[in-house]
Every structure is written in structure tokens, then in C-alpha cells.
Amino acid sequence: MDVVAAVSVVIRKLTDLLIQESNIFKEVIDEVEQVRVSLRRMMNFFIDAEDKKERDDGVTKWVEEFLALVYNAEDAIETFVLQRMHSRRMNFPRKYICIHKKLRHGADLHNEVQNINKKIQEIKIKIQKIKEEKPGYFNMHGSSYQDEGQTQNQQNSQSHSMDEKSELFGFEEAKSKLVTRLTDTSFRGLPFISIVGVVGSGKTALAQIIYNSSEIIGHFDCRAWVSASENLRDALLSILEAMGILIVDKKATDEELVAKIRENLQNKKFLLVLDDVQSLEVLKGLRVAFSEETVGSKVLLTTSNVNIARMANPTRRPYQLMPLNDEDTWNLFLKQVRLPDDAQFSDSEILSKLRTKIITTCKGLPLTIILLGGFLSTKTASYKEWLKVLDHPSLNADIHKDFSYSRQPFHNFFLGNENEVEVAKILALKYNYLPFHLRPCLLYLGLFPKGYKIPVRRLLRLWLAEGFVNHSPNETPEDMVEGYLDELLNQKMIEITRRKDGSPKICVIREELHDIILPKAKYVSLFYIHRIMSEEEKNDSPMPSVRRVAGHGDIIDYPCKEPPYIQHLRSYLSFNVQKKDIPAKEIRNFLSNVIDHRGFGLLRVLDLERVYKPQLPENLEKLFQLRYLGLRWTFLDTLPHSVGELPYLETLDVKHTYISSLPNSIWKMKHLRHLCLNEIRLDMSVQKHRCSLTQLQTVWGLFVDKKSPVKNVLNRLTSLRKLGLTYHLDSIEELNEWIARLSSLQSLRLRSKDENGRPSQLGIKPLSSLENLTHLYLLGNLPELHDGHEFPSGLRVLTLSVSKLTKDPMPILAQLPSLSVLRLLADSYTQKKMLCPREGFGKLQILHLWMLKELEEWTVEEEAMQNLRELEIRRCHKLNKLPDRLLNLSTIEKIILTNMPAKFAGNDQADKQKKLIITKTLQF
Known part of the structure; x- marks a missing residue:
């Protein structure tokens, strides 16, 4: 079925191409359409064949041949289209010279599609022969599979969502004990504390809950989470990156990296979580970095290897995570599903059988319970359907072995890999049912x-x-x-x-x-992963033709940078994010090779997010099919001017770069949907009578002033869902009129600044007409709020900064029926008293009060903020105390006090209520 999924993507892309560029095909439109239709019909032949339990080598061969045929068809058709687009862009003399080439390429495509159709017929004949030799091998239920996928889709959309804390179900005692160990300041031995348990026992879930708990956040100065690697160097680099140290000498030895870690641990209480440690060598290296000398810092380690757990700290016994008992197993399962509504469940005996079946299958392993529960929640809500799934041979082949996970002694707890088999079987079964x-x-x-x-x-x-x-x-x-x-x-x-x-x-x-x-x-040749290779591996070539490359190492080491290995490349994503002292020119050379062979490239995705200063080729416009250009966090200074000539670009992301301008041609990109900038002013003067950006959904990080008017340009963008503007305007009437017409807007950030970059008057009109607006951020002086109708009723998240309000905004904001997050930041309110009225803020869950310098008295009346979970107060130096009402709330999970006076943080009212208050000190 994986082949079918891959083929369906190709067919969809060819369909779009026929619609978008129908004028290009002209003389070969019938042949191309015949290929598309034939491929769609052929796809149904393989739905049953590929999923047969007993694979037939002959069928497997034709499946692979069919996939190759599909890719060849895609390559031939897209190459033809791009050749025509390339010819269009030539100047007249060159275009005249190449007329005969255009005709030749039309003939080439005609011959190519004829050959493809011929091969399709040959495969059909072979399939028919197999059907005659093995009746029933192919059921030819293409349409029924589609219906099943649609039904599955509908059921999935209605499935029960899991409680975020359910993975900790039954482990409350474990969390309490481990938090106590981690925050113990009297212990002076090795700082390693281990959680050990079999695969699927909940080690990572438990570690995540501990890592994000209020007690841990309040105790440690900084934290980092690292997924352990089989390679010590990778683990060390990951730790440094988690510490915020991104620039590291590539030639540094492991010893120098360890020294760098130790240097940054000085005088800090640091928590490091090493998840899923499997290598003794990695552990030995990390023990050097985190020794007894790093007083106050701790390492929480998860592993399924008991020897690693014991070696981490021989003087301290690891925490052994045991399976859930039968009662907790059943209760956790019930959290994942909605029990069927059929009448059978009125019979307690039937329900008892289901309970026994679940307990026997899952054996107390939280991961197995969650995966199986999540899977069953997408199936038809009937006992018979669930029983059919639970009796599926793929699920039970390895699960029902004679292996008991009752409360065993620690040394007998790790007997084999049956748990890995269980998890893998359930995941594989879930995948097989995936639409x-x-x-x-x-x-x-x-x-x-x-x-x-x-x-x-x-x-x-x-x-x-x-x-x-x-x-x-x-x-x-x-x-x-x-x-x-x-x-x-x-x-x-x-x-x-x-x-x-x-x-x-x-x-x-x-x-x-x-x-x-x-x-x-x-x-299915979906992608090729390029990684750092040994000298022996470098001599081995990857697959003959690569469609997508994921770079996990320097592209300069890529073994096959010349055609034909990269001429059909559709995507390049680099994960080589290690910063260097010099720009990454290898990217430019690689892309030039992609383009230069034919004068254009088939690339649809170029994602270089977090790659340090990658150099791009000047002829970027030759990547006609490019849909995604991701340059976020690359620190680039400039973009090739040709970026504005990419006809199909959908996403251009230059956020967190030093790019200060984009070419005027950006306004002609009629397919652009997401434009993420970094406080860039766009030149709109030449576009007063022409703007093709009608598909834009996101504009974020745009700067607007009198040199970039709203009228005749921005006000033509009416489909926006996400808008982030910084502006300096003498008059904002046109801006207000434009924003009022953005009926689809869901997220809005407006920042008003003067010529010196300081917050100034926002001058906006009420936004109540924006019925779809859920997220709003306003920076700048606001007029006084008069009633809740100034904001849309569906607003869920509101952030105000430097609003300079002199009238208490809380009685007004308390009327917003959907508000769940409220942030009042620096100087948003400038008076001494603040009142949250009775029964107000019914859905508020998060409240931040930052740098309200004059606030002295804060009152919260009865039945207000009944669902508040998190409160943070930062640098409100005159505030006397916390409202008693908040300390009595059962919903409060954490109260964070940042840079508050010691007498405020130490107020005994919190101790009386047994509420944990986290205190922080940040450097400004």
C-alpha cells in the first residue's frame, strides 16, 4: 500500500499540472491525460497485491516496476513543462534559435508518453496472467478502499482526544519520589538518577512530566532535554546546543567539548534529561562532563538497559518502572476511548471479556495501552469490531507469548525484547489501517x-x-x-x-x-538520507536517481552531486545546523549542479532552516517549480534578486535573518500564500496598479510607513488569516479600513512605533467586526476601553503591551466569553489598583502580569477566574501580595514570581495554602 500512497501523490501533482499549464501541453494533451488516467486505474491493481500476507516474488517485481514507471512518467512530463517555461523566459534571439528545440521536445514527450502507455499495457497483461493463475489474488476493490479511507477519515476527526496527563496515569508516586531525588540538595555523589524500564513502560512520558513540573522549574536555573545518541560526539554537541551554545569549533575534540560543558555548568543548578540511553560508551563520556564537582546540577537518565542504569551511578539504585496493575491498565484504556454504545454492553459479562482481553494484550505497558486505545477509538464503536481488531493475527502473533510482567524482582524484569515486538506490532497494525x-x-x-x-x-x-x-x-x-x-x-x-x-x-x-x-x-524511493559517512561509505553511491535528499551532514560530502543522480531532485532539506565561521558555499554549488545540467531544476522544496548563512545561486529563478523556500534562522544578509521570479512559490520564510529588502517582483507571485519577514519594508510604489498576491494567507513581520502605503497595494490583500505589522504612520485611516475588511483574519499583531523605534499611539478602531479573530497582540498606546464590544467575542488570546491604560481594563476584559490567555505586559496599565470582578474571566487559564510598575493592590472577587491554571507576575515591585482568592483555587497548578521582591515571594500566605510558588531571577 505504500506504493499506492506514493503513486497517488504523483497522480495528484500531474492533475494539478494539467490544470495549471494546460496551454503548454496542447499537442500532447491527449497522451498525457491518457497516462494520468491509466496510472490511476493501474493503482487499484496493486492495492490488494501489496498487502498480501504471503508475498509473491513475481508480484513484488511488477509492483517495483510500476513504481519506476510512474516516476519516469512524472519526470518526463514535468521536464517537458519546465523546458517550455525555460524557453518562454529567453529573449527573442535566443528564443528564435531554440524554436527547433521546442518542437523536438514536443516530439520527445509524445514518444515518451507513447512508451509509457505501452509499458502500462504490458504490466496489465502480466497482472491479468497472475489473476488467471491465482484466482482471488486481486480483488479489484479500488473504490471500496477509497470509501473505507473516507469513513476512516470521518471517524478519526471525531475520535476522543487523550488527556495530556494520561501517560503518567498510575505513576503519581513515581513522580513524587523522583522529584524529591532531583531536588535533594544534601546529596553530594554523582548527579545521575536513572529511570529504568522495558520498552513502552512510560519512561519518557514520566521524565517529560517531571521535566515540566513546577517543582523542577522552580529549583533549577536552566534545563535541557537531549535524546541520547549512539555517538558520544553527537550527544555532546546536542547538550551544548540545548545550553544555547550554538557556535562550536567543528574541529574541537570530544575532550574540548566536555570542557566547554563543564565551563558552562559552573555556579549553575542545571538539569539535563538524557532520554533513551543505549550506549555504554556514551554514558562513560557524559560521566566525565557531569561529575561530583558539578554541585547542584543533576542528570535524569532513561534507559531499558539495566547495566547502563547501574553504571550511571553505582552508589544509587535506579528507579525501576513497573507495569501498571490490572485496574490502572483498564482505567488508562478507558481514558483513550469511548466505549461502544451497542446494546451488548448492557451485559456485564461481555464488558468483562473486553476488559480481560485488553489487560492480556497490553500487559500493563502504558505505551501499548495508549496506542491500542487510540487505534480502537478510530474504529466503529461496536464490540464486534473491537474484538475483530484485537484478534487480528498481526497483533497477536508475538504478543500472546508466555511472558509475565507481574511484580517481579528487579533483576528478572529485563528478560527480552517482547515489549519492543508488542509496540512495533501495534504501530505496524495502526499503519496498515491508515488511510x-x-x-x-x-x-x-x-x-x-x-x-x-x-x-x-x-x-x-x-x-x-x-x-x-x-x-x-x-x-x-x-x-x-x-x-x-x-x-x-x-x-x-x-x-x-x-x-x-x-x-x-x-x-x-x-x-x-x-x-x-x-x-x-x-x-518507495520517497527520499534519501545523506549523513556523515566513513571513507569506505563515501565510495558507495546512493540510489541511481534521488527524488528527495535530507542532509544530515555537510552537502560537500554528498557522494553523487552530478547528473543523473540529482537531475530529478524534488526536495532538499538540510539539518546540518552546526554554525561555522564562514558561509556555507557548498549549498550554492550543489544547487548550481541541480540547475546547470538542463538550465532548470525540478526542485519543489528548498528548506535550509537554521543552516548558517547558506549561499544561494544567483539564477534561483531557474527552479521554476519551487514551492517552499525556508531560510528562517539562517542569518542571511541578502537574497538573490531572482527570488521574485519564482512563479509557483507558496512559502517564503526569511524570519530571523538580516535580510532588509525583497525585490519588487515579489508582487507578481500569484501563488504565494505565506510570507514571513523580519521587519522588512517592501517597496510598493511601483505596484499601485498591479498586485497579484491574491492568495496570501500569512503576512508576518512587515513594516509599513509613508514609503510603503496601504492604499492600492496592501488593501487588495483580503484573504489574510495571519497578519503581523509594525507601522509608523501619520494617519492610519486606510490601515483601519483595510483591517476591518479582513473577515478571515484569525491572528493579528499590531505594533506602532515612532521614528526612533519607541512605542507610540496605535490609533486603531474597534476590532469587533473580525468574527474569526482568536489571537490579538497590540503594542502601543491605546485609548481607554469602554466595553467588551471593542474586541470580537471569539477572542481567545490577548496580549497588551505599553498600552498606557489609566482606567482598569479588567472589568471590561472579564466580559470576553472565550478569553483563555491574557497577558498585560510592560506599562499596559499605569494605575495603583486593579479589580477582577465577580464571575468574570470564566474561561481564563493563563494570566501574565509583567512590569506594571505602579500596581499596588490587586483584588479578585468570588467566583472569578475559576479555571485559572497558571499565573506569572514579573517585576511588579509595588504589588503587596497575592489575592487570597487565587491561592484558594483548586485549579491553580503554578504561580511564577519573576524578579519580585523577596518579601513578596516569601509571604507565608502561600505556605498556609500549600501552594507551590516558583521564584525566578532573570538578567535584563
């Missing part, structure tokens, strides 16, 4: 390094650029791709590791799943 439209998205995650923290923003836009998302007349591509992510999250295939204001920001793929999908992705 076709999600498979390319999931396989694509294999090109990221294992354990890599993937920005959700980056991932979704990459999926879009790669052509993985189906088109829908009723939904935007952005809505569609967010739905794909939600489905994979509901299936527990992807985990969110960081959220901000309720939105997912960072995600990771489970490491067990990474091991499963990597060979599948390579089998």
Missing part, C-alpha cells in the same frame, strides 16, 4: 532525524509544498493539512511536545514508529 491520504505525510517524517523537534508550522507547509494534500472546494489547503495533522495526532502517531496558547508548536514522531516507516519510505 492512503495520510501515508505520504507520515512516511515523510522519516527524513527528519530521529527525535528531532519539528516545528508544526514548518511541517504543515512542507506537506503542502510536496503536494500531499487533496484539494477540496469547501476547504482551504491550510484547513485540509491541519486536519491531516489532527488525524495523525488522534492515532497517536505524532506527539505534540510544546504548545503555545493552546496551539501545537513542536511535534515529534515516536522513535519506535520512526524505525518502522524509514524502510517503507526508502522502499
